[in-house]
Amino acid sequence: MTKISVIIPTWNREETLGKAIKSALNQTFPPFEVIVCGVDGSPDQKVVNSINDSRVRWIEGGCDGLASIPRNRGIKASRGDWLAFLDSDDEWLPDKLEKQLKFVNKTGCSAACSDAIRSIPSQGYKGTILNGNVFEDLISFPLLTKDNYIVCSSVLIKKDIIEKCGGFPEDRSLKVGEDYALWLRASTFTNFAFIKEPLLVYKDEPETSIRAFTPPIWELRRNVFKSFIVWANNKEHSINDKEYIGLAKKLLFQARVRKIVYNIVRNIKMMFEK
Template sequence: MKISVIIPTYNRKHTLQRAIDSVLAQTFKPYEIIIVDDGSKDGTKEWLLQNYPSVQCIHQPNNGVSSARNKGIQISQGSWIALLDSDDEWMPEKLEYQSKFIEVNRDSSFCHTNEIWIRNGVRVNQMKKHKKYGGDIFKYCLDICRISPSSSIIKKDVFEEVGTFDESLTVCEDYDLWLRVTAKFNILFLDEPLIKKYGGHLDQLSRVPEGIEQYRIRSLEKILSMGLLTETQFRLAKDMLIHKLNIYAKGLKKRDKYEELTSTEKKIQDWLIMPDLN
């Protein structure tokens, strides 16, 4: 099993060593490690050359995390892709346990794991709404992002069928891709905490001042227009879109954004009268 590890990074020299060392410490060695430096200005390029000369490093202008991941996927030579965010960390047995799990479930093309959450240096419990699932999980992926990129191993063929990360999205790019993946593929879930997911820091990508829900709305609108969904999936996605549009409309009204509120309310009405797939 040839696994290519993709680590995108931007101005995270202070956390990158932890991420890289956690890959090098794996009991199952990956085929290759590719770090895509997305235009860092903190000396990441020089630091990598000095400290990890044997690791493949690609440097590009700052185009965002989706562009960096896609670049790594594009140049990778392995048949499987393992993603790792540069502020996260793998447990030493992560790749070993997942590769063995995939070997037992040979028809699978995607595997993710449970995780340990660290917020501002303190371990915290996940909330019930973040519960992980395996199998046909499309309906569970409609409300929030259920899969951490750092926990996933993905067969490279999957990207050829559903596409890669949407580079127009500054956040929720993982939510967007997982909708497309789970609409087509069953998902393996290994209920072992095999990654440490760090949060609470100022450069966390999911921090957006304008709110995250509008990006999920964009992704739901997109997948509903792609012709990718079954009749049941279309109905579930449409219902979730209407639900999220209603929540978003309440926020607009509260903030006196009446012009955008009017267009959002029209969207809601349009989707309410739109027939389901036949």
């Protein structure tokens, strides 16, 4: 029997956490467990304690400013053979897990993801996150190198794939982009079966979103591809296909060139502004 462990990292999300948990519990294909990974001192435990369901567990610990740490804590504590990630301010549609399981069975993939309804609390619904930019049914490594087309809260993936990848990288240079780095690693083991219809509501508040702290795109890509190359060359996590490493090295070089161009343009602007 398929057992899905839902992992929800949270910090000071009392207003939205309850809805996120209930959206997981009320799935047409019920999850085996919902693991809420809080940070030391977070008041969110009160929300978990108020939910009368034995499937919900609260696990507390530090995070050192990295979202990957509580997620990895949940992965290690999970008892399911599949993992599904859900941010504490997002909500799944009721048949999210059921549709994804049917699609992975159809495609033979060990991972699935989907589009998401974009919701800005102060403005309402604003279309979808990917906005029809992904046309393929399968998201592969080469496609992922172009951009991160995977919404974290949409992912359903076999636990053994995540374990082969070493979990979310706990790298300070990937404070933003740790999920992108993991999807690249995972895509060397399996394609992501992509469902074009939105299966969740993604809360996107520009002022509080982590994307407000996102570095320039060249810096993000440099950090992500550098992390991938280090991981891929590690004997413990080595991969056989040299094409993955070769492509990552090429893209890392391009990112470094963009950094040089960026700095040159910035310095020229500063000279004229004086």
